[in-house]
Amino acid sequence: MRDRDLSFLKTFGVLSLVTSLSNIFGWFGGLNFVCKGQQCSESATRINWLDIHNLTTPNGWSEAFPTIGVPDIAAISCSLAVVIIAFREYITTLLYGRVDGQISEPSSKYDNENLEVEEVKETIVEQIILSFDELMKKYTVKDLKEILLTKDLKVSGKKADLVNRAMENGCFDPPASEEPEPEIIESKSENVGVLTVEEPANESLKDLALHAIRSQKMDVDSVFEKYDENTDGRIVHSEYVAAHKDEVEKGGISAFIDRLLDDSTELRGQRLWVMFALSILLVAAMNAYAMVREPELVKIEDLVDHNNEVVSVEGIVLSWVADPYSSGEDRVNIIIEDDTGVAQLRWYRYGDIPMIGTNVVATGDVIEYNGRIWLQALGGGAISWDESDVPDAPTIAISTIAENPEDFIGDSFTITGYISKTVNPNSTFTSLDLRDHPVYGSHEHQMNMIIHSAPGQWLESGQKVEVTAVIEYSQKFLQWTLHTEGPEVRIVRTHEPTSTEIGWSNYQTWSYNKEGLVALKGVISGDEIVEPEGSLKACLLNQGNISEYQGSEVTFHGRLIWSTSYSGWCIDSSNSGHVELLDVSDAENILGQLASNPDSTLEEIDNSTTFLITGVVSGATLMSESGDTKIIIADAVYPNTLAKMDAYIPVGQHFGWLEEGQPIVVNATVSWNSASSEFQLMVLDMVLTGEPSSANPYDLGDGAPAFYDLNKITSITGNLVVLDGQTYLQKEGGIEKIQINVKSNSVYESNSQNEGKTLKWTGRLIEVADDVTLAHHYVLDNADVTDENGNGIADDAEDF
Structure with missing residues (x-):
């Protein structure tokens, strides 16, 4: 190989090895x-070689040693192989002191002035030992064994081993030869095999020098005659290989290595292509392994030890909810349980979802933030299961569960029954009753059932359904409850629900059948149905061509809704899932009137009058997902409040928090609570009509918050500090501080320019009980800084 090629390989190999190790x-x-x-x-300081094009994303980085990846091992192995090939002559010389089988070309003639050959001749009798090739030809294996037995030496091994053993132990007497004429010899460096000489007896420096000179004297003509097959005056590696071809059985790996190490110009291109092909094959194999290797299967309790790693967990699906915040996000949260704990899988761009109770293997990236741990996955393949993993879910009757509900805890089962109320296709949480008879009052058994996600279709009151569910005991409500998901509620078409007949005489109670299928008798008048010989009326939607029924008394079937455009009740005869519940244009701020004129209000209660009331929410309230929620509706935001009343909102009307100062319009009736001696609003429908009040400012120097400050959106200015592993917001220049939970994927964390600065943080001010110290402390929860222009830098930080 030319010096230029070797120089490139040496440089490339060393740089590659240093880069890989670094x-x-x-x-x-x-x-x-x-x-x-x-x-x-x-802490992610190691480059992922397979994702080196993604250095601007987390995929391009990993933790440093002792964490190591397969591509790192491949990089070190390949660079080390290049170093060995480039420095093979140096390595061989270092290990053996010479290049085996090669005699260096004399660089100068033997100078008689430097070595007194004539004087050495008179004192030393030169002895030349037979060469290895001559001994191989002269003696047979049997002769060699007899020679070795005479000196009690081992006789095992091949013929070459026997010759070497005999020569090493002095079994051959050197043949006498006449003293050679002193001459100066020049020869090329050629491979002539191993020469064995007898060590001279005299160990003086001059003797050793003379012995070295004579030991290299050879018959140059015989060497060229043996190896220079093409008589071009030079011996190349291929000619040497051809001369010793019989020593390598069938070529094989030895012949292949010889071709790789051959210095012939003709083979250099082939050798480089072979090395390149081997490198490509090795990298491809490593990539294929990285793609097909299975993530490690771990217990849920061990997830904390695998932060930022892709792992798998195996467990039972307890529940799931799609688009948990109703923000249109293509995401589902799945709760999975094994013998060691419970984990949440946040699955974006999700695929098929298994039924509750299915044993699944979930794969995702372990995310840890502020002490919370979850699995996060993107795209298909995050969950896998077989048909055998799906629970049998035997079909049982409500009466069977009623006898011994404890026997069904932890099991999935299929149950049929009739639901007690209409369910909107988009309702993500619904609490209802499952009965054994479609008509109320005629049933023998009923159980509370909660649907945890949107069913995607209308479920009518009195409709027969087949549900795959699990059962749990609610200590809060002291009852057994069925839990299921929307897609697990299947309509049984063998029973068609009947429409509820409503009449003009009970017009005030129509709200109880809101969104349900109804039948109403009346006279068709244009696009309305009116009360015979009365003034009440309702609009007709999607009724088609009813011109032939104009002026006729008919029974009209459809879905009862409150129309915002009509400002009244309407009957929709289509299957549309879109329902506008409230028209806010006619809403009035009449809280003061209701409170100041109790006689008139009591009369309205007797008449079941429905009021359309506008106001604001007083105080922040978290809506219940299992029952009615009590809120306070005021006529104005404090301190301008003149009247306010308690209002009870049924479950499913709103989810999450109702904030302080939130403008609201409710369609409600009024009731009298004799226990508390007050009027209360029973909300039928509600609409949020504006933005809530701005964040409540709070100064850390003002001391502990008052009770009326809690649960509200609050803004606090301070510096973010970490003490004993806990994050606090500390007053600038002071010692006052409050615990803070920074929002996941916050603006603050997205840019390092936000760090170390005094900023205004906005979050929910809550009070948390400590069951160990039996104390309470305040926390600014789900907090983040404000970034109005969306550049990733807090507005306060831009002023620095």
Whole structure:
């Protein structure tokens, strides 16, 4: 190989090896400032070679040693192989002191002035020992064994081993030869095999020098005659290989290595292509392994030990909810349980979802934030299961469960029954009763059932359904409850629900059948149905061509809704799932009138009058998902409040928090609570009509918050500090501080320019009980800084 090629291989090999080793120990971690993703970590200092094109994302970085990846091992192995090939002559010389089988070309003639050959001749009798090739030809294996037995030496091994053993133990007497004429010999460096000489008796420096000179004297003509097959005056590696071809049985690996190490110009291109092909094959194999290797299967309790790693857990699906915040996000949260704990899988761009009770293997990236741990996955394949993993879910009757509900705890089962109320296709949480008879009052058994996600279709009151569910005991309500998901509620078409007949005489109670299928007798008048010989009326929607029924008394079937455009009740004869519940244009702020004129209000109660009331929410309230929620509706925001009343909102009307100062319009009736001696609003429908009040400012120097400050959106200015592993917001220049939970994927964490500055934080001020110290402390929960222009830098930080 030419010196230029060797120089390139040496440089490339050394640089590759140094780069690979440096990356393992994270010495290139200074480059991870280019990572701009939300999950980027300063501790991730090792470059992922397979994702080197993704250095600006978390996929391009991993933890440094002792964490190591397969591509790192491949990089070190390949670079080490290049180093060995480039420095093979140096390595061989270092290990053996010479290149085996090669005699160096004399660089100068033997000078008689430097070595007194004539004087040495008179004192030393030169002895030349037979060469290895001559001994191989002269003696048979049997002769060699007899010679070795005479000196009690081992006789096992091949013929070459026997010759070497005999020569090493002096079994051959050197043949006498006449003293050679002193001459100066020049020869090329050629491979002539191993020469064995007898050590001279005299160990003086001059004797050793003379012995070295004579030991290299050879018959140059015989060497060229043996190896220079093409008589071009030079011996190349291929000619040497051809001369010793019989020593390598069938070529094989030895012949292949010989071709790789051959210095012939003709083979150099072939050799480089072979090395290139081997490198490509090795990298492809490593990539294929990285793609097909299975993530480690761990217990849920061990997830904390695998932060930022892709792992799998196996467990039972307890529940799931799609688009948990009703924000249109393509995401589902799945709760999975094994013998060691419970974990949440946040699955984006999700695929098929298994039924509750299915044993699944979930795969995702372990995310840890503020002490909370979950699995996060994107796209299909995050959950896998077989048909055998799906629970049998035997079909049982309500009466069977009623006898011994404890026997069914932890099991999935299928149950049929009739639901007690209409369910909107988009309702993500519904509490109702499952009965054994479609008509109320005629049933023998009923059970409370909660549907945890949107069913995607209308479920009518009195409709027969087949439900796959699990059962739990509610200590809060002291009752057994069925839990299921919307898609697990299947309509049984063998029974068609009947429409509820409503009449003009009970017009005030129509709200109880809101969104349900009804039948109403009346006279068709244009696009309305009116009360015969009366003034009440209702609009007709999607009724088609009813011109032939104009002026006729008919029974009209459809879904009863409150129309915002008509400002009254309407009957929709289509199957549309879109329902506008309330028209806010006619709403009045009449809380003061209801409170100041109790006689008139009591009369309205007797008449079951429905009021359309406008106001604001007083205080922040978290809506219940299992029952009615009590809120306070006021006529104006404090301190301008003149009247306010308690209002009870049924479950499913709103989810999450109702904030302080939130404008609201409710369609409600009024009732008298004799226990508390007050009027209360029973809300039928509600609409949020504006934005809530701005965040409540709070100064850490004002002391502990008052009770009326709790649960409200609050803004606090301070510095973010960490003490004993807990994050606090501390007053600038002071010691007052409050615990803070920074919002996941916050603006603050997205840009390092926000760090170390006094900023205004906005979050919910809550009170948390400590069951260990039996004390309470305040926390600014789900907090973040404000970024009005969306550039990732807090508005306060831009002023620095």
